[in-house]
Amino acid sequence: MTPMLAASLVSGLAVGAMYGLLALGYHVTWVVSRSVNFAQGSVMMLGAVIAFSLAVSGGWPMPFAIAAALIGCAGFGVVLERVAVRPFRARGSESWLMATVAAGMLVENAAMFLFGKEPRGMPSALARHPVMLFGVGVLPLHIVILLAGLGLAGLFLLATRATPYGKALLAVVQNPRAAQLMGIDAAKVTVFAYALSSALAGLAGVLIAPLTNVAADMGFVFGIKGFAAAILGGLDNPWGAVLAGLLLGLAEASVTAFAGSGATVMASFGLVILALYLRPHGLFGRAEARKV
Amino acid sequence: MTLSAIVRRFMFGASRALAPAALAFAPHFAGAAEPAPVPVGLVAALSGQSAASGEAITRGLSVAIAEINQAGGVLGRPLMLVRRDDESNPGKGIAAARELISREHVAAFFGGIDTPVSIALVPIANKEKTPFLGVWAAGTGITHNGANPNYVFRVSAVDTLVDQRLLRYAVTIAKAQHPGLMLIDNPWGESNHAGLEAAAKSAGVSLAGAESFESGDTDMIAQLTRLKAAGADAIILVGNAAPAADVIHSLDRMGWNVPVISHWGISGGRFPELAGPSAEKVAFVQTYSFFKSSPKGEAVLAELEKTYPAIKGPQDIIAPVGTANAYDAMHLLALAIAKAGSTEGPAIQAALEALPSYDGLIKRYAPAFTAANHDALGADDYIMVHFAADKIVPVE
Numbered sequence: 001m002t003p004m005l006a007a008s009l010v011s012g013l014a015v016g017a018m019y020g021l022l023a024l025g026y027h028v029t030w031v032v033s034r035s036v037n038f039a040q041g042s043v044m045m046l047g048a049v050i051a052f053s054l055a056v057s058g059g060w061p062m063p064f065a066i067a068a069a070l071i072g073c074a075g076f077g078v079v080l081e082r083v084a085v086r087p088f089r090a091r092g093s094e095s096w097l098m099a100t101v102a103a104g105m106l107v108e109n110a111a112m113f114l115f116g117k118e119p120r121g122m123p124s125a126l127a128r129h130p131v132m133l134f135g136v137g138v139l140p141l142h143i144v145i146l147l148a149g150l151g152l153a154g155l156f157l158l159a160t161r162a163t164p165y166g167k168a169l170l171a172v173v174q175n176p177r178a179a180q181l182m183g184i185d186a187a188k189v190t191v192f193a194y195a196l197s198s199a200l201a202g203l204a205g206v207l208i209a210p211l212t213n214v215a216a217d218m219g220f221v222f223g224i225k226g227f228a229a230a231i232l233g234g235l236d237n238p239w240g241a242v243l244a245g246l247l248l249g250l251a252e253a254s255v256t257a258f259a260g261s262g263a264t265v266m267a268s269f270g271l272v273i274l275a276l277y278l279r280p281h282g283l284f285g286r287a288e289a290r291k292v
Numbered sequence: 293m294t295l296s297a298i299v300r301r302f303m304f305g306a307s308r309a310l311a312p313a314a315l316a317f318a319p320h321f322a323g324a325a326e327p328a329p330v331p332v333g334l335v336a337a338l339s340g341q342s343a344a345s346g347e348a349i350t351r352g353l354s355v356a357i358a359e360i361n362q363a364g365g366v367l368g369r370p371l372m373l374v375r376r377d378d379e380s381n382p383g384k385g386i387a388a389a390r391e392l393i394s395r396e397h398v399a400a401f402f403g404g405i406d407t408p409v410s411i412a413l414v415p416i417a418n419k420e421k422t423p424f425l426g427v428w429a430a431g432t433g434i435t436h437n438g439a440n441p442n443y444v445f446r447v448s449a450v451d452t453l454v455d456q457r458l459l460r461y462a463v464t465i466a467k468a469q470h471p472g473l474m475l476i477d478n479p480w481g482e483s484n485h486a487g488l489e490a491a492a493k494s495a496g497v498s499l500a501g502a503e504s505f506e507s508g509d510t511d512m513i514a515q516l517t518r519l520k521a522a523g524a525d526a527i528i529l530v531g532n533a534a535p536a537a538d539v540i541h542s543l544d545r546m547g548w549n550v551p552v553i554s555h556w557g558i559s560g561g562r563f564p565e566l567a568g569p570s571a572e573k574v575a576f577v578q579t580y581s582f583f584k585s586s587p588k589g590e591a592v593l594a595e596l597e598k599t600y601p602a603i604k605g606p607q608d609i610i611a612p613v614g615t616a617n618a619y620d621a622m623h624l625l626a627l628a629i630a631k632a633g634s635t636e637g638p639a640i641q642a643a644l645e646a647l648p649s650y651d652g653l654i655k656r657y658a659p660a661f662t663a664a665n666h667d668a669l670g671a672d673d674y675i676m677v678h679f680a681a682d683k684i685v686p687v688e
Binding site for chain 2: 137264
């Protein structure tokens with residue numbers, strides 16, 4: 001493998017892991033409530049903006065700034081579920097779809113107003129000195145991002161299979177009424193799912209910011225690509241969502257390396273459409289059997 | 293609708309409602325009536341990755357307008373700046389320019405950092421017969437647009453000449469034999485691609501290759517690796533601050549320590565913050581440095597320090613090229629309006645082409661423009677600089 005391709009693939013894996021984290025966020029709310037948070041991209045931006053504001057402008061130590069950003073994003077998820085999702089789902093309406101899109105735009109514009117429209121550089125000790133591995137410069141942050149993406153997918157899978165709370169999460173979507181009769185508070189579980197999903201998006205924002213920059217409009221394209229990864233991997237499959245994110249990142253990096261970045265979006269979304277044409281339920285998803 | 297537009301509309305409505313009363317009292321206050329200001333426009337990036345450029349231009353224009361107004365204004369009327377944000381987007385720039393001309397009735401308008409936006413504004417200026425003065429965007433085709441009469445003027449660099457300067461620096465100072473080009477994928481990048489190839493050809497230099505990148509790209513390792521493999525021993529960079537910073541990140545990741553010579557787009561944003569410590573090794577072109585000592589330079593600097601308390605010295609002037617170019621352009625426009633004796637576009641255009649000599653901040657314009665040359669600055673007016681921390685200081 002040429003150093004150029006190897007270096008591009010390292011970047012592709014890092015960006016792909018971020019798509020994966022966002023996709024995992026889409027998956028979490030989908031499996032619990034059959035709804036998704038289309039403000040994921042904006043929440044990702046929110047995480048980066050809060051961490052930047054506290055660490056750089058406010059002088060907080062970075063770990064505290066990151067923790068506050070994740071708590072802030074989770075809190076936003078709770079509010080979003082209460083305001084933009086629950087009222088519509090309670091009436092059997094699908095308008096949560098538009099409501100979450102609108103909430104995302106609201107957050108983005110508020111960030112432009114409060115944070116400014118100028119991109120800022122997020123400092124990170126992990127993105128300063130590359131380590132040369134087989135002639136390829138790899139930043140410690142690349143490795144952290146990849147481990148975070150895969151580790152969180154693994155943790156989520158483990159939690160939903162092996163812990164009572166995780167099982168409760170999945171029980172709600174299988175049969176909310178039965179779950180409630182078993183003492184599971186479906187509303188609380190859904191709120192938790194939205195908080196978790198938003199925290200994952202916030203984490204993606206915090207992790208990717210030092211590799212790109214922090215800007216009020218940084219989340220939009222990431223949000224779309226994260227959703228593409230979630231659909232590609234199968235919304236019901238956490239591993240699928242993360243792996244599809246990685247695949248999408250790698251595909252983009254390869255296209256950029258060989259055909260230039262002008263072709264990246266065309267080629268990567270073309271591949272997504274082709275993959276869904278061949279496997280309508282996603283690369284790792286399964287057709288859902290419905291009893292009638 | 294922006295807040296300022298709402299306020300203006302309210303004031304307009306209020307002024308209509310109060311007009312009869314004003315007429316009744318007019319004879320008593322005739323001596324106190326303020327002359328109506330002459331509006332001049334600015335269409336520039338006031339937000340986004342090049343927001344610093346818009347702020348720098350605003351500062352240059354504002355200081356010049358304050359000086360002109362203090363000296364009695366033009367045609368006995370004060371000048372008034374009306375700004376619009378093009379967000380580096382040609383479509384938004386076109387809408388803003390049309391609004392400035394049709395609603396604000398600007399006598400002339402200034403442009404910002406983005407060549408694609410300025411190129412889009414050229415036909416509007418020529419069709420509406422409203423002078424358009426570029427103070428940053430360097431695309432050759434902005435002033436060399438084939439229109440007659442041509443309403444577009446520029447107090448800024450011209451790509452073809454900047455390209456000659458960048459190449460000369462790469463060969464003589466950085467000792468490069470095969471520079472490689474990293475160019476933003478837009479009309480500005482294309483303009484420089486043609487200019488740099490022509491400059492290399494006339495200087496007998498063989499380029500290692502030319503690669504392009506998109507504004508949103510964050511990883512340029514593929515392009516840089518190709519240039520390295522082709523034998524590039526210097527990089528000539530054309531791009532704005534954010535993607536240019538990612539070129540520097542990519543060089544760092546590759547561990548490739550190569551001289552980087554840049555066009556001036558990097559000075560329109562937070563390049564040192566975005567690129568990190570390696571920002572300092574990038575040499576780039578400017579038309580003016582506030583470190584250059586001259587009586588006029590010191591006077592303008594003092595005025596900037598007075599108006600903007602964050603400025604404590606030449607090192608604190610963000611994007612100095614925008615401020616200096618805009619300052620001189622505003623004074624040249626005021627001279628033209630005075631010479632024309634009118635705020636009508638065709639009269640100002642004719643006056644701009646026939647200005648007398650003028651001692652400006654950047655240089656003595658003798659004269660600034662002629663019918664054949666709408667560019668006030670030439671190759672001899674460029675200097676090379678670099679960042680020292682977040683300050684811009686000369687390298688020569």
